[in-house]
Amino acid sequence: MSLKAIRKPLYKPLEIRDRDKFLRQVRLRNRLLRCGKTVNYLLLIGVGLMFVYPFAWMASMSLRPLSEALSFSPNLLVKSPEWNNYVYAWQQAQISHYVRNSLLYSVLVMTAQYLAIIPAAYAFTWLEFKGKKFLWAAKFLGMMLPAEATLIPVYYFYSKMGLVDNWFGLILPSLFSMFGIFLFVSAFRQIPKEVIEAARMDRAPHRRIMLKVILPMVKPMWITHFISSLISNWNEYFWVLMMTNSEKIRTLPVALRGLMQAEEGVPEWNVVMAGTMIQLAPILIMYIFASRKIKTAMVGTNISAKKLGGKNENT
Amino acid sequence: MRQKAKEYFKRLRAFGKRHNGIAYVYMIPAAFGTLFFTILPFIFMIIAAFFKVDLVNIQESRYVGTWNFMMVFTRDNEFTKAVVNTIIFAFVTVILLMFVTILMASWLAKNTKVHNFAQTLIFTPHISSMVSVAILWVLLLDPRGIINQILALFGIQGPAWLLDSRTSLISVALVTVWKSIGYYCLIIIAGLQALPPEVYEAARLDKASRWCILRKITLPLLTPTLSFVFIMKFINSFKAFAAIDIMTQGGPQGSSMVLGYWIYNAGRVKFNYGFSMVGAIVLTVLVAVLTYLAQRFFNRRQ
Structure with a gap:
């Protein structure tokens, strides 16, 4: 048997075979990565806020009138800040x-x-x-x-x-x-x-x-x-x-x-x-x-x- | 007379120069502190455990043998509860903390701006005082408070947390964990950043998964630091006082009584000084045994 018969076609990577498809794939991967990164960052900030939110809530509580304070609303904004508490x-x-x-x-x-x-x-x-x-x-x-x-x-x-x-x-x-x-x-x-x-x-x-x-x-x-x-x-x-x-x-x-x-x-x-x-x-x-x-x-x-x-x- | 004093002073100075006298001068405050705040209280504690102590007229105190021990160990239900609670509290705190911080630290250990910002945020509770944090969480854990409001969003009927004898101890443990997550995260991150990067490069070349890297490389390399830090935390959590004092005062029905608070309660509130000192001895023995075991453990490792 001659050598030619068992010779396989040369391997060509995707970026040579089908440049468009390759570029599409790369773009998709990059977009996914960027997306993941953003989600990760958002999660990081979210977890961080879990540790700061109570303090912010404390500040908001300290500005509410008593009747409003006793409702323990998680809202941070106060309509009419009561500086008199301080x-x-x-x-x-x-x-x-x-x-x-x-x-x-x-x-x-x-x-x-x-x-x-x-x-x-x-x-x-x-x-x-x-x-x-x-x-x-x-x-x-x-x-x-x-x-x-x-x-x-x-x-x-x-x-x-x-x-x-x-x-x-x-x-x-x-x-x-x-x-x-x-x-x-x-x-x-x-x-x-x-x-x-x-x-x-x-x-x-x-x-x-x-x-x-x-x-x-x-x-x-x-x-x-x-x-x-x-x-x-x-x-x-x-x-x-x-x-x-x-x-x-x-x-x-x-x-x-x-x-x-x-x-x-x-x-x-x-x-x-x-x-x-x-x-x-x-x-x-x-x-x-x-x-x-x-x-x-x-x-x-x-x-x-x-x-x-x-x-x-x-x- | 004056001559004599001068002569004496000269000899004193010469003596001081010969024998490193200045060292004693430097040590006087520290030695006084040790004597006054460690050695004398230690002796007092051991002696007072055998007396029915009257602090106003110390002469009135009577020797009662091991009566204090008998009473505390057999009659006082709160005491046994306190010992058990102390150990449960320490275990819950340390295990939860270990689990959460290791995961969070391996997630947070990067040097981007956002990561640093998140680290800064989670560290905030550590620098604020235990008293403020405890007061804040009394409100958050109120039966109508924010935590239960959030749980209600998911259709869960939240417990009464601090007011329920089944959950009070766990609630306090959770708050202390929340307060110290940031601190232990930063310690672990500092440890992570000191690890050799070559190992990680090799692992990445071998296409190891992130979970595999964490389990097979990071944890074994970090074990010395981790065990040291968490055993210290374990011993320290025997001394939780401020959190208990503000949030539950040992209540409901002694369900969150820990040893440190029991001692304070028996001595400073109920004026049973003998009982209080028995509790103090038990606490000291517990801490000493654990510290000793920890020291031996580390010495064998190094």
Whole structure:
């Protein structure tokens, strides 16, 4: 048999055989892909809205008159916005007082905590002292000890020392926040030991090394810690609720609980929502303008501190 | 006199220089904090569990042996319920969260503008306070609230959620899941973007399907991160307090009572400090055992 007989016709791809059909197919595929992409994007936005819609609804609730608010209509638009709800919440429900307290609490903690955290982290990372291992182990014990468990003993100590309902007592535990110490230790460990040794050679005291050499090097981490601890302090609930008895120094989150449960029967939901909006507003506004920074701060800090055994503060 | 003081001061400074004295100065606040907020409360907790405690006159406290334990373990129905609920709550939260976030993260892990925007949106609940979120969901889960209105559109008669003893615990768990989906999604996405791209190119050359890639490549590579994150979440969800306090206060009939809230309730509301400390010991033991197991698990892996 000759070779010619078994030779098959040469394979020709579609784009040569039938160029028109090929182009039609390509166009169809592209259109389908684009369609799928659009649907995907719409779905993405839709799922995203599932997480934002409740907040928008909250804003709309806070502007409704009470009778309209109690119908729980999912509509976001309000015909005649009732700005008086905010005025009422601010004055009658004394939200202004609690906002002041919340601000004061956050500012006090944010300024005071670094005075204790940074030296402690510095000593843990680079200095040798007696009891270092013991303290480090005790910090881990502290991690396992839930705040709910130590509540009664700490409350007892506080009442004996007159620290209940007291600004100093309120900010005291944040000054030794294990979370912060773990975080700074994990950042300090990234810095090569030679840096410290070189500075020591030049007879720089530890204080100056810490302030002039180390702190500028961990600046990015410092910013992330600042953001995440600002948010978690502004939102702090458990601790403030436990260690205060009077309304004098209670902060906004605790006051919201009181607002919700104050009256018999149905609470005035529109006013409660107005108060809640006031509590959320600063953080949400910050988030709108610096979402990327806040996202990386919240995710990054928690992971690196957790790897060392710290705990998530914002639960 | 002054000479002497100067001399003494000089010697102190020399001593400090020799023995790294500055380290002790740096450690004073942290050590004080550990003593005051960890070690002393821990000791107090163990001792107080054996006493009938009177916090106003601590001298009036009587030693009662294991009576507190007996009462709490055998007589207090709410306590056993609380322990069971705590464990159920932790399991439901973590399993749901794991399932949803892994799927969502593999869907969202792309670097286009829309994907980033969606990530930003779903992260919003995480930065808002638990109190506001809980108050908001009390309204949404109201028997006449939006969730039930939506269910009614599909012809489903929604339950009373927080007011029904069968669904209250699950509802609170759902809200905490909703709040933390964004956070865990972003963690997983960060993990996904750190995976080596070569593996994915190889898989694509072999014409592996997307589901197959997710199951056979992504999940095994991500397991260390995932297990770490979710075991931490598991332990953390033993401490759910704010959500329970705002939304149900342990109610209806103790159906959503968890251990952390039970301790608060027994101690700070009913003033049974001894009972409360027994609960605290149980909670601590639970958390400690789980943390220990988790640590061992990770150390063996690495």
